[in-house]
Amino acid sequence: MRMERAAWGFVAPALSVIGLFFVLPVVSALLLSFTDFDLYALADRGNLRFVGLGNYVEVLQTALFWKALGNTLYFVGVGVPLSMLLSLGAALLLDSRLARWKGFFRTALFAPVVTTVVAVAVVFRYLFHTRYGLVNYGLVWLGFEPVDWLGDAHWSMPTIIAFAAWKNFGYNMIILLAGLKAIPAELYEAARIDGANAWQRLRHITLPLLAPTLLVVSIITVAGYFQLFAEPYVMTRGGPLQSTFSVLFHMYEEGFKWWNLGRASAIAFLLFALILVATLVLLRLSRRWNAA
Incomplete structure (x- = not known):
């Protein structure tokens, strides 16, 4: 009993911080989503009404x-x-025996992760500029017509996807590289002795043993990609023709442009439900893959 009290005493400060800065805001936002809290209610709580669902x-x-x-x-x-x-x-290349300058390439490929997304988005906006961007300059030099990357509804989202993939893949690369380092080298040596080629070693050794790490990385990536906001906010403002208008962007406009904070909270929890469903689907697919 004394040990339990001591343990709770040690974790109490951390639990207090979590409760104050995570649990309390989440519960408050959930309650807010059942009200018509707006600018009028912010000025006078008497204007606040419960609207349920x-x-x-x-x-x-x-x-x-x-x-x-x-x-x-x-x-x-x-x-x-x-x-x-x-x-x-990238993780497989850096884990290869033939790779050189591994420390340099790990740092270089991870560097976009630690850069500020807004600053890098501004740089990419100029890189993909229709008239002055280096990307279109290269296309014209190769003999192609320039593309309106951020002003054409057909190209705006693929451009943002390319930017997001470049910005974020280094984080997953480090996690996957750690998972590759945990695979015993003896398994690869035994497979080589048995005559397995590189593809067979990847299919029957690397991917099965890397499956738990891939699951964690996929869940983190899906949760992060569902929260698309900064890239379209800086690069396209949700356009053109709302082709890059995301759920989180919609929540932002409802809450901080139109001051419909109750509706913005409802959008936030709908997005949470969507991420939860996607996570459960990934877990179910992972169990089926492991069972197979």
Whole structure:
């Protein structure tokens, strides 16, 4: 009993911080989503009314929400596999015996992760500028027509996906590289003796033993990509024609442009439910893969 009290005494400060800065705001936002809290209620609490699930119903009946949801799913569906492939490819290359200057390349590939997303987004906005960007300059030099990367609804989201994949894949690369280092080298030596080629070693040794790490990385990546906001906010402002308008961008505008804080909270919890469903799907697929 004394040991338990001592243990709770040690964890109490950390639990207090978590409760104050995480649990309390989340519970407050959940309660806020059941009200019509807006600018008038902010000025006078007497204007605050309980609306139940009214905010959720209104959001789900709004065409703009479904447009934002479609854009977000497009971003996640294309961006997550691309980022995962880049991360896995870079980790495999850095783990190879033939690789040189591994420390330099680890640092160089991880460097975009620690850069400020807003600053780098501004740089990319100029790189993809229609008239002055280096990307279009290279296309013209190769004999192609310049592309309006951020002003064309067909190219704006692929451009943001490419930027996000470049910005974030280094984080996953480090985690996957740590997972590769944990695989016993004796398994690869035995496979080589048995005549397994590189593809067979990757398929039957690396990927199965790396599956738990891949699951963690995929969950982190999916959760992060669903929270698309900074890239379109800086690079396109949600345009053109709302082609890069995301769910989180919609929540931001409802809360801080139109001051519909109750509706913004409802959008936040709808996004949380969506991330939760995606995580459960990944866990179910992982169990089936391991069972197979």
